[in-house]
Amino acid sequence: MSAPPPYQNQPQQPYGYQQPPQQPYGYQQAPPQQQYGHPQPPRGPQRPQRPQPTLKHRLIGILVVLPLAAGAAWYMYDYNTNPHSGKHAEEAAASASAEAYEKKHVPKAGDCVKITGPDDSPEVTIVGCDSSEAQYKYGKTVYGGESCGAPYTTSITTTGRHTHYTRCFTKV
Template structure:
């Protein structure tokens, strides 16, 4: 009986010195898989260990040019907003002046439709509702002369008044305007 040859950790030699795999590739031992260049090979069934983490690197320091560009952008934004606010508040034909002029015109228009006792008015019906407009008492447009106001809903004017208008304001104040014929 002959003894088996001693265990050898070498791949078997091919006859005439020809390698078994193409040129440049190594033969893999049984139970291992081929991996990309530079990675450690593990036998089947074993978990692959994570790659080592490189040491912490300092974050790159911002350059002087980047800081200068940021400062210019911030100054431009604040300068633009500041100029807009200044122009809005000081320009005579700017936003604030236009807003105030529109409010003054609205108040003046409302005053022409809110006669006080003794004012002469002409009454128009633009939307079906009577709208008194103050006019000069000597003009041919004057139709009625304003008398007293009766506050409260549903009030009725008594003599000598010949015409009345019920008014309900947006603030919830109801009143009746009484007029006499001119």
């Protein structure tokens, strides 16, 4: 008798070497069992799997989150665009406050003022020239290291991070 013909699609193995059989796709091998000694202890309790959210639960979530997001978007839009409230109202109040401060404490040429406060932080307040509080008459402002000059008797120098100026006054 003669030997059967070799299979056409099987790879040839070297003499004396046998390949272990392959498991089908998706097959998982069980963990090896101990042959001797005590059996392995069981694994700890496994957490139960949470059920997947249903369409009803997803719709409820959307119906809760969507109005909250729309409300936040409307608030931000209204805050930034409404001329009677929000950012514009804050800017108007700050502007009005700054204008009121300037009218009371930033003199123009010819305004009569009284100067109060300590020497290192004097405060100039505009008063009427016919008032008994009037101490000085504002003349001009000079910048940099310039001095006021001859007709002026009093000066207040202001030095800041980006500013350096001197306001010049004459006695009333």
